[in-house]
Amino acid sequence: MTAVNRVVYEIPARLDPESAEWLRVLGGPGAGREAALARLHEMLLGIAQREARRRGPRLLIAGPELEDLAYQAAADAVMAITVKLGQFRGESRFTTWAYRFVILEVSAKLGRHFWRRPDVPLEAEDWDRLPDRFGFEPARESEWRDLLAALRRAVDTELTARQREVFIAIVVNDVPLDALAVRLGSNRNAIYKIMFDARRKLRAALVANGYLDDDDSGRS
Amino acid sequence: MNGWSALDRFLRTDPRDVGCAKAMEMLHVYVDLVAVGGDAEERYPGIAAHLRACGPCGEDFEALLAAVRETAD
Numbered sequence: 001m002t003a004v005n006r007v008v009y010e011i012p013a014r015l016d017p018e019s020a021e022w023l024r025v026l027g028g029p030g031a032g033r034e035a036a037l038a039r040l041h042e043m044l045l046g047i048a049q050r051e052a053r054r055r056g057p058r059l060l061i062a063g064p065e066l067e068d069l070a071y072q073a074a075a076d077a078v079m080a081i082t083v084k085l086g087q088f089r090g091e092s093r094f095t096t097w098a099y100r101f102v103i104l105e106v107s108a109k110l111g112r113h114f115w116r117r118p119d120v121p122l123e124a125e126d127w128d129r130l131p132d133r134f135g136f137e138p139a140r141e142s143e144w145r146d147l148l149a150a151l152r153r154a155v156d157t158e159l160t161a162r163q164r165e166v167f168i169a170i171v172v173n174d175v176p177l178d179a180l181a182v183r184l185g186s187n188r189n190a191i192y193k194i195m196f197d198a199r200r201k202l203r204a205a206l207v208a209n210g211y212l213d214d215d216d217s218g219r220s
Numbered sequence: 221m222n223g224w225s226a227l228d229r230f231l232r233t234d235p236r237d238v239g240c241a242k243a244m245e246m247l248h249v250y251v252d253l254v255a256v257g258g259d260a261e262e263r264y265p266g267i268a269a270h271l272r273a274c275g276p277c278g279e280d281f282e283a284l285l286a287a288v289r290e291t292a293d
Contacts (some may be wrong), residue, residue: 009267012290041290045282047287050286050287053282054283055279065231076257091247091248091249092249092251092252093248093252093288094251095288095291096248096251096284096288097248099248099284099287099288099291100244100247100248100251100280100284101263101286103280103283103284104244104280107276107279107280131223133222134226134227134230135222135223135226136222136223136284137222144223147224147227151227165278175275176276177274178276179274188240188276188277189239189240189241192239192274192277193239193241196237196239196273199230199231199232199233200233202231203231203232203233206231210232212224212227213228215260
């Protein structure tokens, strides 16, 4: 593995010994650094494989494709860590800081992979699946039919076009948020903010029309 | 939980919610605090609120916590 942007880092003063040792060897020269990078890669690969195998089946990814994704996530995480080593401030253990990179890499790669599936709906609106998604019992449809009709009206009348698009994709069509961010050329934070505002508007509309209570307890 | 409460809970928003970017920026700090039994929710209420509401960030939190706990064994 080649050295990337290697500089002499200032090691934060109050580090636990293990974290200090990681910084020392990763910021140092030669064989010691290479060995540390190999060890770090092995640790991150194990985490990537476990996470990919846990999340993959839900996204219909398995076998060699999933293994490749884990290897790529670990490699990219090691690269990011070597580039950003100087940003580690010792607010956590070094390994926790490092593991975060590989977890986020796995999430991002699974989001991108989602669109390789041939059966992904985006434009369709399958509102019939919504009752099951929230656990409404078919036998009690007379109790919740009006509520979901009001929700659908609010989606059409209260939300902006962008909020509606995001709400339909995530809630109605069950598209993962990270995958939608990829499709819309956006990011997780921006899509979440759009959903946050949409949720607030929809709840206000349902409260105003008497379908939900305006308190903190919720309906049991 | 029935459909009414599930929908109600999903639509509720917490004004303390810091959003994905800030939650992920501090995730390693938050996880280390949880891993040692510290009161992360009290110290970082905005991150706690976000992790409760955001599926992807909540999943990343659980994954990082699991990784920390497994490698500590």
